[in-house]
Amino acid sequence: MSIPFFIVVIITTIFSSSQGDCQVTPELSTQFVTSSDSASQTDWTKKGSIANITAGKVFDAWVTKGLSGASAAGIVGWVNSEGGFAMIGRAEGHYGNDLRTNSIAFGVKPVGLSYYTTEAGGGIYQFTPYTKYAPLGDPKWENADAMNEFVAKAILAGDWNASMDLTGGNHTFKQMAQMTDPKQATLVWQAYERGSTAHINPFQKQADAQKAYELFDGAKYSYNEATFHKSFGISGPLKPGE
Structure with missing residues (x-):
């Protein structure tokens, strides 16, 4: 039995509209649509989950710019309780x-x-x-990669207020990049984020930073001065206090 032409038109129209309501495509998106995924995909500590892969992208983005593993883990630990990693x-x-x-x-x-x-x-x-x-x-x-680059460029342009450092040490971004303690580094990251301190749980940030440090083998990555300088447009060695 043949299907009436007007029914074919209606079905085609519905299908086309449902597929074209957003420009996000597999080529542009860095994660899958998660409507039917299990809750385990949102667990950033579970290796191979969507959230874990995204958290890894954040970590890798910063160590490849010369930051120590502790510093990169500090950033991961901070943002886990901001936007999180389950959805970019x-x-x-x-x-x-x-x-x-x-x-x-x-x-x-x-x-x-x-x-x-x-x-x-x-x-x-x-x-x-x-x-x-x-x-x-x-x-x-x-696009997680685009977000990481956006933040790096913002810091390069001066988007850093050392007085907001939650350690009270007024650290520069260069100093944070060299840190060896993820629990310290994550509190320094507030110099970029500058969120309302009344709504920040520093203990959660530190716990997440330590977890990221262990998950992504942070101890393997030392601060790389040459790479850091190249990434952030710095020429010559660091000056005292930087």
Whole structure:
């Protein structure tokens, strides 16, 4: 029995619209749609899970720029309780595992806390306002590599306030890059994040940093001055205090 032409048209139209409502594609996205994945995919400590792979990308991004393994683990530990790793482009205030209803890449708008004076944030690093990284619906929201590069360039441009360092040591980014204790490094990262201290749990940050250090073999990676200088446009040796 043949199918009436008007039914074929309707089916084709529905299928096309459902496939074309976002520009995120397997080539552009760095993770899978997780609507039907098990909860284990959101566990960043489980080797091979989506969250674990994303956390590894963050760690690798920083050690390849010359940072010590402890420093890179400190960053991983900090951002785990920001945007987290289960979904790269997660919109703040959205906690599900389905990209289409939780990711900014699909046009989901972040929802902030009551004290916010700007748009809410999103992404691994919880960019706030989210507009400083990319607009709603931009495929970059599901690209971990692009996010890591964005942060590195921001720091290179001076986006670092040492007075916000939670260790009280007013460390420069160069000093953090050389640290050997992930629990110290993660608190220094507040100099970039500059979040509300009333809403930061430093003990969780430190515990996550230590876990990242162990998961990704942080002890294997020492600070590489030549690589660091090349990555951040520094010429000559570090000066005292840097």
